[in-house]
Amino acid sequence: MTSLATKTPAEIDTEIARVTAAIYAHHAKAEQTQREKARAIEHMNAGAQFVTPDTLARQRENIAELQHRIDRAYDDAAQLSARDLRPLLDEFDRRGGWTRYYLVDNTNGHLHTTQRCRNTYASTQWYWVTELSGATAAEAVDAAGSLSCLTCFPDQRAIIESGRPSRIQSPNQRKTREEREAAAAAKAAKAAAAAAKAISNPDGTPLVIPDYVGTRTLKTETAAHRAALQAAGDLLLYPNSSYADAMRETIRLCAAALAHKRGTTPETEQDAILAKAQAKYDRETAAAK
Ligand SMILES: [Zn+2]
Incomplete structure (x- = not known):
């Protein structure tokens, strides 16, 4: 056991703070159990004439057990105070304080x-x-x-x-x-994740494609890819549709945005989209035959 006389004021006060907190915790526990006991007594008295002697005996036992817990909490606090805290406070006094x-x-x-x-x-x-x-x-x-x-x-x-x-x-x-x-870190991570998925025109403006009714703004890479594939598929099915120009424009805009995002060329993206749409078209036509 290290002698108190060799400990620094900081070490002694840290220990005093720790022991004091433990004493408070025992007191808090005792007070909480005291309230629990008061409720148990109230409950027992209120129902005394309606319960069997067995039940009454059990209730009395429970109350005695709660009192035992209260006594033990106060004993523990007193013991900590006398055994652990007192010598620390005495050492403070012995040195004339600090x-x-x-x-x-x-x-x-x-x-x-x-x-x-x-x-x-x-x-x-x-x-x-x-x-x-x-x-x-x-x-x-x-x-x-x-x-x-x-x-x-x-x-x-x-x-x-x-x-x-x-x-x-x-x-x-x-x-x-x-x-x-x-x-702040979570917010930054969320923003980074959103930025990783986000898409725009190569010049940074919003990616707006012509839709069947008006226009539509695409905000993610996935949405741009899906819209381009959809337009390419529609174009294969309805090459003479009045929307054909709008479909071609959608493919062009999306391919340019995807290329910018992925560091490829618009041609690469457009070829991939058309090839994929063609493959899907071929599969579906074959299945229909
Ligand atoms: Zn001050």
Whole structure:
């Protein structure tokens, strides 16, 4: 076992924060079980005259078990307090204390030397920056930069006002930042995926093809390929249709856009489309015979 005397203020305060959180958790559990027990008693009393003695006995057992759990939670908290927390607090006193720093736990929350700083409120949510425990004011301001409180660090005004960014973050601030970054990354990935599928005319303008009724804008590579194939197929079936020119124009526009997208030539794309449409036409005519 390492001696407490050799530990740094930061190590000791980090441990104090951990043990304190565990004690709070036991208290919260005890209080929650207490409420559960109160409901169970209420329920038992309300129905006492309607239930069998067996049921009543089971309800009493359940209530006793809940009380047992409450006692155990408080015992665990008391044990942590006496066995783990007390020596840490004693070591703080034995050394005559050391500096401690607290961060307001919201976006752009500032670093303070005390939770009683007049620039904060009773409702302020705090994060105890235990890694700075024992640090000098200059070291703390070096870490928190422009997010250091001017009231708490009056001698460091020049550095604080120089606008240096903070290197410290509470877990909540880190979580918020990570969520924001993840959302931005997801949005960028979505945009990249859409761009990968997107199509336009070679000059970047929207790919608009003549349709049987008016015009149609094609937004994806797949849509352009499908429209060109459809037009080529229609052209084989109805070469003398009044829409024949529109079909040829559709094939030309789509082939040019596809070539631009794929780094090929319009001729290559057009030949492939016509060949594919021809093959489909031949298959269908053969089947019809
Ligand atoms: Zn302050």
